[in-house]
Amino acid sequence: MWLGLDLVEEADASTLRRLFTIWTDDAAALMSGRGPLADTEPEMAAVTAGLTITFGVGPGVFDLTGITADRPGWLRPLPAFPSIDQLEERWRGTDLVVQICADSPLTVAHAQWVLLKDARSLARIVWCQKGFREAVGTEVPGRSMRNLFGQVDGTVNPAAGQDDPVVWMCASAPDWLRGGTSMVLRRIAMNLSTWEQADSVSRELALGRTQATGAPLTGQVEHDVPDLQATDAIGLPVIDTFSHVRRSMPHEHGGVDRFLRRPYTYDEGPSAHALSDAGLLFVAFQADLERQFLPVQRRLAEADRLNAWTTPVGSAVYAIPRGVREGEVLAEGLWR
Numbered sequence: 249m250w251l252g253l254d255l256v257e258e259a260d261a262s263t264l265r266r267l268f269t270i271w272t273d274d275a276a277a278l279m280s281g282r283g284p285l286a287d288t289e290p291e292m293a294a295v296t297a298g299l300t301i302t303f304g305v306g307p308g309v310f311d312l313t314g315i316t317a318d319r320p321g322w323l324r325p326l327p328a329f330p331s332i333d334q335l336e337e338r339w340r341g342t343d344l345v346v347q348i349c350a351d352s353p354l355t356v357a358h359a360q361w362v363l364l365k366d367a368r369s370l371a372r373i374v375w376c377q378k379g380f381r382e383a384v385g386t387e388v389p390g391r392s393m394r395n396l397f398g399q400v401d402g403t404v405n406p407a408a409g410q411d412d413p414v415v416w417m418c419a420s421a422p423d424w425l426r427g428g429t430s431m432v433l434r435r436i437a438m439n440l441s442t443w444e445q446a447d448s449v450s451r452e453l454a455l456g457r458t459q460a461t462g463a464p465l466t467g468q469v470e471h472d473v474p475d476l477q478a479t480d481a482i483g484l485p486v487i488d489t490f491s492h493v494r495r496s497m498p499h500e501h502g503g504v505d506r507f508l509r510r511p512y513t514y515d516e517g518p519s520a521h522a523l524s525d526a527g528l529l530f531v532a533f534q535a536d537l538e539r540q541f542l543p544v545q546r547r548l549a550e551a552d553r554l555n556a557w558t559t560p561v562g563s564a565v566y567a568i569p570r571g572v573r574e575g576e577v578l579a580e581g582l583w584r
């Protein structure tokens with residue numbers, strides 16, 4: 249779940265300091281199974297269910313508070329992609345974001361309540377976006393999650409360890425962000441009604457992988473490497489030129505444009521107007537948003553067969569400060 253918040257109008261550097269000091273204590277306590285100081289239901293903190301809490305700083309923090317910390321050039325809304333975007337104001341970027349993840353919805357709800365009530369005189373909630381992945385215990389071992397189009401989603405991703413520089417910022421980042429990352433959150437509606445009408449050949453052509461296993465159309469199993477040179481009986485590429493994976497894969501375009509994708513499905517349920525309001529909370533983490541994420545997003549906006557069924561309705565960019573050690577406050581270089 250993601251909480252988008254704006255700072256109160258009169259916010260300054262001390263507002264930020266107070267907010268992050270409270271949130272650092274709250275998150276440390278909750279993630280270690282203790283109720284934070286002002287938790288009136290501390291018993292609920294006992295089940296951590298793998299709780300993680302991630303905080304992000306949006307562009308508005310610099311515009312509003314007059315802080316003098318280095319502002320990274322990329323910390324601004326993504327450029328418009330008029331060929332695909334139908335952005336709704338209600339899913340706009342906010343001053344702050346909090347991502348709360350756990351294996352139990354109850355743990356998430358409790359953490360959300362504690363963090364929001366402790367912040368209420370300093371920041372106000374703008375939106376809440378809820379997403380889910382396959383429930384613990386229901387995953388198919390060795391296979392990535394499926395999205396609501398039935399596609400196996402999450403196959404190609406950087407590996408922890410050797411690919412760390414893909415995600416984590418190093419020496420060239422502003423002090424307060426060193427060891428942190430950047431997050432793009434795009435809310436992308438998926439049209440289940442028109443996808444339902446697409447036959448399996450069109451679906452697999454659009455993606456470049458099979459529905460059944462997620463294997464590339466030139467391979468047998470999910471993690472086979474796609475063969476981009478392979479052609480069919482009449483000489484056309486087996487993995488179509490405008491398929492989603494071919495347009496998004498980095499190694500065709502020099503290899504620097506890789507990032508970590510961590511998508512969640514959202515499903516707001518049916519209404520009197522539509523049988524579904526569902527899609528992907530597409531989340532990308534990368535050290536260098538402009539060199540890694542943007543070229544891929546530009547290519548996909550320009551041409552991607554999957555665009556026929558998907559529509560970005562929300563977009564936000566955040567700087568994610570690194571986690572803290574004992575005695576530190578999150579993002580503390582921001583206001584010093």
Ligand code: HEM
Pocket residue numbers: 395397399400401402403404405434436437438455457462492493496497498509527528530541544545548554558
């Ligand atoms: C609702 C929207 C989207 C859907 C349903 C979707 C679905 C998929 C699926 C099923 C795959 C193949 C399996 C995998 O490697 O995970 C894939 C790959 C990928 N997608 Fe998406 N995607 C969406 C949006 C995006 C966006 C917005 C971006 C980036 C701007 C993106 C970037 C990528 C990348 C980089 C790959 C891996 C390509 C490779 O190296 O093989 N996707 N996507």
